[in-house]
Every structure is written in structure tokens, then in C-alpha cells.
Amino acid sequence: MDSVSQLVLGASVSLAAMGRRVPLWQAAAVGAVCGTLPDLDVFIDHGDAIRNMTLHRTESHALLWLTLASPLLAWLVAGIVRRGVPWQQWWLAVWLALITHPLLDLMTVYGTQLGLPLTDHPYAVGSIYIIDPLYTLPLLIGVAVALRRGGASGLRWNRAGLALSTGYLAWSLVIQSVAGWQIKQSLAQQQVPDDKVLVTPTAFNTLVWRTVIIDGERYGEAYWSLLSPARPLKISWHPRYPELFAQLKGDWYAERVAWFSHGFYAMREQAGQITIADLRMGEGENYTFTFGLGTPQSPAAHPERLPSSRPSLGRAFSALGERL
Structure with a gap:
């Protein structure tokens, strides 16, 4: 999910876990930081665009590693805050803020390797878009009112926001099945x-x-x-050109995208090279993750992500209205 959603989700679960044992703003701040930490892996350059895409949401999103890291982070938080609250009481809040991050990412279509080191399968439910205001707004309002009002009333608002956002996730699963x-x-x-x-x-x-x-x-x-x-x-059909994939058989980059996309990929010849696109994110013939692979005779040593055109916000909402 987007950074704002992860930040307010971390703040909300931390508030719910800590209650009034510490000032509410401190609980929210700790949760917001912990809820953001897993996504810092985007600043790691793995050497090429395909590795950067497929190695995002890996170890930093693994439930086991986050669980093992949570006691140390709770101890650090208790030492920094120094409110007489032992680290064990911070532990639940820190752990919840950490693990709800990959669990929320799991609901998107991108792919989250939360089973590491046991499995590197990129799990993806795909029931919610990466940015959805109806998910984020209840959390944002609940946290904001909690910080403004304080006390038991503020915490009730926070719990209500958390319940509504979680209910919206459940709704997304139901309507996806329908x-x-x-x-x-x-x-x-x-x-x-x-x-x-x-x-x-x-x-x-x-x-x-x-x-x-x-x-x-x-x-x-x-x-x-x-x-x-x-x-x-009304189905719009497009060629996949699987013969181009056959020409690159054994190429790590082509097979990596095919694996990461769960087989939802298409190939093309463009600007003198073979390209591969992840069909899960984008539409028509414009996809967020499209990469140049070179040619069978001269495969790309470091594939680059090709630019994709995105519709303006106005056109996006116009298309949404028509499809409704």
C-alpha cells in the first residue's frame, strides 16, 4: 500500500495496543515509524530494475524476521521514550505496527515475500488497489481525532477507524469473490x-x-x-508473443519477471529489443513495470525499466465513470 496508509495503520495499531500507558502522541509516533520501516528497502539498489522490483518486499517484509526484530526495537523505544514503561509493554505495539505492514501489502496485487526464509513465493491477494481513500480515511480520521481529543474518547475514535478500515478490507475480499x-x-x-x-x-x-x-x-x-x-x-485481446520468451529461454531476467508476475506477462519487440511487461499493473498496452531485455544475441546485462504513459487524473476518473 501507499506510504500514508502504512504510516497511519502503524500509528493506529500502536495507539490501540498502548492505550493510555504513554501520551497518545508518543504511541502514535512510534507506531508510525515502525509502520514505515519495512518500506525503507526501496532505497536499496540491487543493480538493475528487475532485481529492484522483485527484491522489494522481501526480507524487510518477512513475518519471521520482523517478529524477531520486534523485541530489540521495543527495547530501543523504551530507552528513547523513558516514560517508566518497560520494553515488554512496548513489544506488542511495535510488533503489531511491523507485521501489519506486510499483511496490508499482501492485499495488493504486487507480491509480498512474507514467508521468507521458508519460501520466497510472492504472495498477492489483489483485493485492494495500492491507493484507496476509503481504506485510508477512517484510519486517518481516527488517529487525528484521538490525538486531538485524547483520553478514552480519543481511543474510541481510533478503534472505530481501525475497525472500519479492517471491515473495508473484508468487503474487498467479498466483492473480489463476487x-x-x-x-x-x-x-x-x-x-x-x-x-x-x-x-x-x-x-x-x-x-x-x-x-x-x-x-x-x-x-x-x-x-x-x-x-x-x-x-x-467486453474483452480486448492483445498478443503476448510467447515465441519471444522462447528465444530468451534460460535468461534469468525474463524468467524472473514471469515468476514474479505469476505468469501474467507479455512480450513485445520495441525499439530494436525484446520487452517484457507485468500485466497486473497498468492497462491496455501501458504497464507500470515494462523492461527492456535486449536481444537473444545481445541480452541486456542490466535491464532498464521503460517509461510508461499514465492517464491524467481527470481521464482516470472519466474512465472509472464509464466503467461503472
Whole structure:
């Protein structure tokens, strides 16, 4: 999720865990910092764009490592704050702020390797967009009112915000299941294979859902709306060019993106080189993570991420209105 959501989630769970044992602003500050810490891995340069994408949300998001680090961080917090509160009472707040970060990231489509070191599988539920105001606003309001009012009343507001945001996550799972069922019904009516289908929300909402269908040498893209659930899917088909992947068989970079995207990728020839795109993030033929791989004769030693065009905010909301 976005940095603001992670910051206020960390602050909220820390407030809920610490209660009035320390000033509320201190509990919120500690939670905000701990909730932000895992994403500091974005400042690590692993040498190329594909490694940077696939090694984000790895060790810093692993539940085991965060759990093992939490007692030390709690001890450091107790030493810095010095309010007579033993580190053991900070432990729960610090641990919750740390582990809720990767658990929230898990709900997006990107991929979070929270099972390290036992498994490096990039888990992704994909039921919420990376930025969704309806998730973040209850947390933000709850924390803000708690800090302003203080006391038991403020803590009730914080708990209410936390409950609403968590309920919204549950809603996203339910509506994702409904959307997936409706989409597969429509695909069956159109005699389109449904063995490899991705269903994920569009930007800033959980009302309009985007689906990607992998069908051999092509991939399809369509949109389903909660406000018109019975409307037949209008699928736009695009070539995947799997023969280009075959030409790069054994290339670590191509196979890494294919693995990380769970098979939702497409190849193209562009500007004299082969490119690979992660189809989960973006739309049409413009994808956030598109990389140049060079050619079979001269593969790229350090693949670069290619620029992608994004629609303006106005166009994005206009498209959302049409799809609704």
C-alpha cells in the first residue's frame, strides 16, 4: 500500500495496543515509524530494475524476521521514550505496527515475500488497489481525532477507524469473490478458457474490477462493475508473443519477471529489443513495470525499466465513470 496508509495503520495499531500507558502522541509516533520501516528497502539498489522490483518486499517484509526484530526495537523505544514503561509493554505495539505492514501489502496485487526464509513465493491477494481513500480515511480520521481529543474518547475514535478500515478490507475480499464468479460465468458463456484469470480492482475503488485472461498466445482485458454485474464482458485481446520468451529461454531476467508476475506477462519487440511487461499493473498496452531485455544475441546485462504513459487524473476518473 501507499506510504500514508502504512504510516497511519502503524500509528493506529500502536495507539490501540498502548492505550493510555504513554501520551497518545508518543504511541502514535512510534507506531508510525515502525509502520514505515519495512518500506525503507526501496532505497536499496540491487543493480538493475528487475532485481529492484522483485527484491522489494522481501526480507524487510518477512513475518519471521520482523517478529524477531520486534523485541530489540521495543527495547530501543523504551530507552528513547523513558516514560517508566518497560520494553515488554512496548513489544506488542511495535510488533503489531511491523507485521501489519506486510499483511496490508499482501492485499495488493504486487507480491509480498512474507514467508521468507521458508519460501520466497510472492504472495498477492489483489483485493485492494495500492491507493484507496476509503481504506485510508477512517484510519486517518481516527488517529487525528484521538490525538486531538485524547483520553478514552480519543481511543474510541481510533478503534472505530481501525475497525472500519479492517471491515473495508473484508468487503474487498467479498466483492473480489463476487466479481471473480461473475467474470468466470461470462467467460464460460463466451467459451473463453478461465483457467488463468486475474481479478483486481481499478484505481481508488472496489466497485470496478479489471480482469486479465491468459489464453495461449494472447491475453484479454475486461472490466466488471458492481453497478451493472450482469453486463457481458467486453474483452480486448492483445498478443503476448510467447515465441519471444522462447528465444530468451534460460535468461534469468525474463524468467524472473514471469515468476514474479505469476505468469501474467507479455512480450513485445520495441525499439530494436525484446520487452517484457507485468500485466497486473497498468492497462491496455501501458504497464507500470515494462523492461527492456535486449536481444537473444545481445541480452541486456542490466535491464532498464521503460517509461510508461499514465492517464491524467481527470481521464482516470472519466474512465472509472464509464466503467461503472
